[in-house]
Amino acid sequence: MAKAPKENKTNGMRALDAAHIDYDYRVFPCEHALSGIEVADLLGLERERVFKTLVTQGKSGEHYVFMIPVAEELDLKKAAGAVGEKAVQMIKSKELLPLTGYVHGGCSPIGMKKLFVTRMDETAQLFDSIMFSGGKIGCQIEMAPDDLAGVVPFEYADLTV
Numbered sequence: 001m002a003k004a005p006k007e008n009k010t011n012g013m014r015a016l017d018a019a020h021i022d023y024d025y026r027v028f029p030c031e032h033a034l035s036g037i038e039v040a041d042l043l044g045l046e047r048e049r050v051f052k053t054l055v056t057q058g059k060s061g062e063h064y065v066f067m068i069p070v071a072e073e074l075d076l077k078k079a080a081g082a083v084g085e086k087a088v089q090m091i092k093s094k095e096l097l098p099l100t101g102y103v104h105g106g107c108s109p110i111g112m113k114k115l116f117v118t119r120m121d122e123t124a125q126l127f128d129s130i131m132f133s134g135g136k137i138g139c140q141i142e143m144a145p146d147d148l149a150g151v152v153p154f155e156y157a158d159l160t161v
Helices: 011-018 035-045 076-082 093-100 122-126 145-150
Strands: 022-027 051-058 063-068 089-092 116-122 130-133 140-145 154-157
Touching: 011 140, 035 063, 035 130, 051 076, 051 116, 051 130, 063 076, 076 089, 076 154, 122 154, 140 145
Parallel strands: 063 116, 116 154
Antiparallel strands: 022 140, 051 063, 051 089, 130 140
């Protein structure tokens, strides 16, 4: 398990350490939020293996987290079906920080203010490890997708267009 210097730990890393779950991380200089595709390209990784974390709100008012490959688009109908909602919509960027504790471009599924129902695109199962935001811009966590369930319960689903 990679150990970041204490001052560089994110909430996600602290949660993984506390749960004794193996992970690695990559930190890179970044002055502003990059797209997931830019992050994958910068790190020299396959776009299919780098996942973005999307936060939505269902018709019921409940919030949901979806993780999909960075080059893909969330299919809102499939997403709604995966969580038993009639419809879901993306939350506004300005709602992200107060709701999750994370900023756009640095939103991790781990360490949010509240544990939300989470679904990961089924393609994650094709890889020994995937990458996703570590909880701040310029930080990515790499780990086995199934290991994520040790800190964020989730189910796999077909989520993309």
